[in-house]
Amino acid sequence: MDVADELSVNAAIADVIRQHGRVDVLVNNAGMMPVGVTEAYTVKEIEAQFAVNFFGAVRTDRAVLPHMRAAGSGVLVHVTSLMGRVVFPFFGVYSASKFALEALAEAYRYELSSFGIDSVIVEPGPFPSNLLPSSPEPSDHVVLKTYGDVAAIPGRIKEHSNDGNDPQNPPQPHRVANAIAQLVEATERRPLRTVVMPEGMDFGVQRLNEAVAPIQNDLLRALGMASMI
Numbered sequence: 001m002d003v004a005d006e007l008s009v010n011a012a013i014a015d016v017i018r019q020h021g022r023v024d025v026l027v028n029n030a031g032m033m034p035v036g037v038t039e040a041y042t043v044k045e046i047e048a049q050f051a052v053n054f055f056g057a058v059r060t061d062r063a064v065l066p067h068m069r070a071a072g073s074g075v076l077v078h079v080t081s082l083m084g085r086v087v088f089p090f091f092g093v094y095s096a097s098k099f100a101l102e103a104l105a106e107a108y109r110y111e112l113s114s115f116g117i118d119s120v121i122v123e124p125g126p127f128p129s130n131l132l133p134s135s136p137e138p139s140d141h142v143v144l145k146t147y148g149d150v151a152a153i154p155g156r157i158k159e160h161s162n163d164g165n166d167p168q169n170p171p172q173p174h175r176v177a178n179a180i181a182q183l184v185e186a187t188e189r190r191p192l193r194t195v196v197m198p199e200g201m202d203f204g205v206q207r208l209n210e211a212v213a214p215i216q217n218d219l220l221r222a223l224g225m226a227s228m229i
Contacts, residue, residue, distance in 0.1 A: 004051040135158065
């Protein structure tokens with residue numbers, strides 16, 4: 001399934017329904033991670049990245065939700081990132097897509113609560129993956145030249161991305177899969193956000209989530225929508 005292609009998404013979900021009659025869980029995990037001078041990415045390049053990281057989830061969510069609402073149950077899992085909550089320089093395009101995905105997932109959380117459907121967010125830390133090695137480079141070289149030495153920083157970030165990892169106890173990406181499995185198997189109301197960090201790392205995402213949640217919940221109460229919390 002190509003999440004950047006609506007026909008492909010709809011065909012894949014229709015095939016699942018033909019074979020199984022229902023969709024219980026959707027995991028939105030497709031993603032690209034541009035790392036570079038943000039200004040040097042063209043609008044076309046940013047649109048291509050959002051087509052996967054954000055609109056891919058929009059397409060797949062919309063494809064499964066009619067079936068989940070008809071069944072009165074379902075789980076939407078949106079895999080974002082610590083960079084969906086905090087911003088690192090040179091990850092601006094990636095962060096923008098993940099911030100957008102966080103907002104989409106949280107809106108669904110509230111709007112779908114009366115249908116027995118959970119929308120949840122998983123925020124992984126810097127686990128080893130193919131995201132950095134396959135990072136799309138920005139193509140506006142005219143802009144890059146104006147950044148001087150700063151333009152070389154993204155390359156150094158990629159080159160040293162694994163520095164500091166303990167070779168005897170490297171980060172375990174399967175912890176993210178385990179967290180998703182636990183959310184899927186839960187029988188009670190699932191937490192909106194689940195942070196999964198490599199051992200010994202703390203980027204403050206959990207503390208940020210805990211600080212923001214009461215403000216968001218107070219807003220819903222003020223709007224008379226406390227039942228959606």
